[in-house]
Amino acid sequence: MAEPAPPSPPRFEEDALYFVPLGGAGEIGMNLSLYGYRGRWLMVDLGITFGNDTTPGVEVIVPDPSFIEERRDDLLGLVITHAHEDHLGAVPYLWPFLECPVYATPFAAEFLRHKLREEGLNGDVELTEVRHGERFTLGPFDLELIATPHSIPEASHLVVRTEAGTVFHTADWKHDPEPLVGAPADEDRLRRLGDEGVLAVVGDSTNIFNKDHTGSEGEVRRSLVEVFAQQTGRIAVACFASNIARLESIALAAKACGRDVALVGRSLWRMHDTAKACGYLTEAPRFLTDEEGAYLPRDKVVYVCTGSQGEPRAALRRIAFDTHPHVTLGKGDVVIFSSRIIPGNERPVLEVQNRLASLGVSMITPREALVHVSGHPGAQDVRNLYGWIRPSVVLPVHGERMHLDEHAIEARALGIPTVLTAINGQVVRLDGAEAGVVGSVSVGRLAVDGERLIPLDSEVVRDRRRMALGGAVVVSAALDDKGRVVGDPRVAARGLLDPKEDAEDIEEILEIVRGTVAGLRPPERLRDEAVEEAIRVSVRRFFRQSQGRRPVTDVHVLRV
Structure with missing residues (x-):
């Protein structure tokens, strides 16, 4: 992740249009974008990212909303572009600090209701459903959601119209001629938007290094039928739970091969229930539970599993480590990884794959067969979009710094007049001759730690990291009133x-503890702080010399 910009707050001019990312610019995930105009603010998306080996004890991380929390009286609302966790997952954690209305399509709204109920916020959040093509107004912002294919239903580009100009804020998106769920991209609608005049595009960079078009879900469905037909044992498919089109494709491919499908993992059932409530999965046969699937013959079952990224408590990892209560895999069975590996997850995925191999399970990944396509645009898709809507300004987001820079190169090659790059915390003016970075605000990350939020750079998390890497030592010593052990x-x-x-x-x-105390001057032996610090330094020196480690060391002195 790019380092946050040091704060140098600009003077926000009344009639200027500003873009301020607090998450998702210079990183993949944890999206939080702000638009400021005439003293009022609009938030777009409020997502999470996940912890890793460097954040022991922390599974969920959210952006620090302090900048907009200080201005929440001027925050008109939050618009959700789609129902992926990195775009709405932080709402249950951060909404109590913002208390603003939330706007989303029916699918995203239904999924968000599930999450709000889990956090005890059911009914507290003013949640308004907005359908594609509807225009609605929040203060000086005239807004419209435009449908786009992605790897989840009802993803939406957001058109932000102001008197200073129109911004096209992309969702995660792709141009898929056969998306299976939802309609293909409406090229005519986007061309008409370009005819209206688009000041700026704030756009997805995740897949920019693919210089071609992104593949189609329709191609994956046909390929899955062929892959399933070649298998004689149990089939398990690991995929993202939110990819409803892929879930339907797996079900139909299984049906074509005489198999039933069982869902393994709570998030799959949550997405299944959301999809059913919103009118999706109507063509798919009934899904079985994992327990029901376990009674089927090996050549009659397909398991769809959570855990394509090697997540610790997900279904696939439990299966791989033979700790799942109902699902077992072995020699002659196959696991199909119908997903890409998100950067940073390589090690846990490889660990799961090695464990599966040790069980005699074979594996098929996107390297061996067409079992996955991205939900994000390749460079050719981006070029087409810019040709249709003809923006004056392009600002890449949704990517690490190398993605933003590559996106900028593509935009400049197309002759876009102004191409800007900015990372979390930088304030960008989008309108007028002064378009560019004009300052910065404080940004940060918060760890969801049980029932509380703590800064990710807090002493609590730093201590956990140090203990995970260097261990922990506790020394207790009793001293009498003369300072003797x-x-x-x-x-x-x-x-x-x-x-x-x-x-x-x-x-x-x-012996080191005894010698350290004995070596102190008499007045020092009577001061607990001096004794504790001397012992701490001596013990840490021992471990540094003997093991090359610097453990977290606590010393307790008791007076008797």
Whole structure:
């Protein structure tokens, strides 16, 4: 992720149009975008990202909304472009700090209701459903959602019309001639928008390194039928739960091959229920539970599993480690990875794949067969879009810095008059001759830590990281009123020493503690803080010299 810009707040001019990303610019995920005009603010998306090995104990991370929280009286609303977690997943955590109306298509609204109920916010959030093509007004912003194919139903580009100009804020999107769920991109509608005049595009960069078009869901469906027909054992398909078109394709391909489909994973059932409530999956046969699927013959079942990214508690990992209560796989079975690996997830995915291989399970990935296509535009799709709507300004988002820069190169090659790049926290003026970065605001990340939010760079998370990498030591020593050690000190060295195997090292530490206290001047031995710091330094020195580690070290002095 790109480093956040140091804050240098601009003076927001009344009639200027501003774009301020607090998430999703310089990184993939955790999208939060703001538009400012005439003293009022519009928020677009409010998403999450996920923790990894560098954030022990933290699974969910959300953007720090402090900048807009300070201005929430001027925040007119939040518009959700689609129902992926990196675009709406933070709403249940951050809405209580914002308390603004939320606008979304019926599918995104239904999915968001599920999440709000889980967090005890059912009925608290003013949630308005908006259909594609409807225009609605929030203060100085005239808004319209335009349908686009993506890997989830009802993804929406957002048109933001103001007197300073019109901004085309893309969702995650693609130009798919055969999306299976929803209609193809409406080229005529986009050309008409271009005829109206588009000041700026704030656009998706995720797949910009693919210089061609993105493939079609229709092609994947036909390929899955062929792949399924070649299998004789159990089939498990790992895919993103939100890809309703893919879920329907798996079900129809299974039916064509005489198999039933069982869903394995809570998020799949949540998406299934959302899709059914919104009128999708009407062509698919009934899905079975994992327990029902376990009673079917090996050549009659297809399991659809969560966990394509190697997530710790997801279904596929539990199957791979043989801890799932109903689903087992073995020699002659196959797992199809109908998804791409999100950058940063390579190691957990490889771990799951190795475990599956050890069970005798074969695997098919997008390298071996057409079992996945991206939901994001390739460079040729981006070129086509810009040819249709002809913007004056292009500002890439939804990508790491290398994605933004590559997107900028493509836009400049098309002759776009102004191409800007900005990362989280930078304030961009979009209108007038002064278009460009004009300042920055504070940004950050918050960890969802149980029932609270804490800064990701807090001492709590830093201590966890240090303990995960360097271990933790606790030393307790009793001293009398003269500062002499009474009895034997106690040492616990979690992740560093085995009490049985490393008894000699533990005894050496005890001698170090005694010697450290004895070596202090009499006045120092009477000050708990001085004794604790001296012991801490000595014990850390021992581990640095013996193991090359710098453990988190706590010392407790008791007076007797």
